[in-house]
Amino acid sequence: MAGLMVLNFPRLLRPGHFLAVMLALLLAQAPAWSQTATNPNLSAQLLVAARQGDLTALQRAVARGAAPNSRNRLGKTALLLAAEKGHLAMAQSMLKAGADVNLASLEKVTPLMAASYGGHAELMRALLQAGARSEPQDRMNKPAMVYAAGQGQRDAVAVLLDHGADVNAAYEHQLSALMWAAGQGHAEVVALLLQRGAKRDARDDRGFTAQQIAVQAGHAAVAEFLAKP
Numbered sequence: 001m002a003g004l005m006v007l008n009f010p011r012l013l014r015p016g017h018f019l020a021v022m023l024a025l026l027l028a029q030a031p032a033w034s035q036t037a038t039n040p041n042l043s044a045q046l047l048v049a050a051r052q053g054d055l056t057a058l059q060r061a062v063a064r065g066a067a068p069n070s071r072n073r074l075g076k077t078a079l080l081l082a083a084e085k086g087h088l089a090m091a092q093s094m095l096k097a098g099a100d101v102n103l104a105s106l107e108k109v110t111p112l113m114a115a116s117y118g119g120h121a122e123l124m125r126a127l128l129q130a131g132a133r134s135e136p137q138d139r140m141n142k143p144a145m146v147y148a149a150g151q152g153q154r155d156a157v158a159v160l161l162d163h164g165a166d167v168n169a170a171y172e173h174q175l176s177a178l179m180w181a182a183g184q185g186h187a188e189v190v191a192l193l194l195q196r197g198a199k200r201d202a203r204d205d206r207g208f209t210a211q212q213i214a215v216q217a218g219h220a221a222v223a224e225f226l227a228k229p
Helices: 017-029 041-053 055-065 077-084 088-096 111-118 121-129 144-150 154-162 177-183 189-195 210-217 220-227
Strands: none
Touching: 041 055, 041 077, 055 088, 077 088, 077 111, 077 121, 088 121, 111 121, 111 144, 111 154, 111 177, 121 154, 121 189, 144 154, 144 177, 144 189, 177 189, 177 220, 189 220, 210 220
């Protein structure tokens, strides 16, 4: 099988060798992300610590020389794992250690996207100050703004706007952040976007406005709010 280490077994195993061989097989087949914190590989220790939210263990791995941009089998770095959890101190430790603030997973999800999805505004600010870009898109062509607006993360949307994101940017299918928020029924985000200059009359590639999208999605209160002048 691809990815498995091939072991050459002798014809006859001496007493006591069978257990050692079976252990070697198990270790050879274990995915990197499943390794325990006792694994001597510093990168594995770093990623386990990040996954478990163990700041002390993470800082210890970094101090011992773990590569800050180590990635697990999903392509996630310790910084991305910290961003997913909203663990600010852990993210700051990884940024200080030299982690690439824009390094994405195999699904092209960046730390900023992950923090936006979870609404971790303070962590987002730290990432942006460290050079995070808001324009990259994941494999589904969604940038950080869509993650934030689609999840109803008002504070996250505000952070992105404060750092220069275009309130009227059109993403895949010509959908704006206002359309995403309206389609998901997120009234507070809709109100914020309108306050910041979002255009009510912008249309997606079907010709629908945010108000029409809200009606179609069954969000009557949001649709009514958008219909007001």
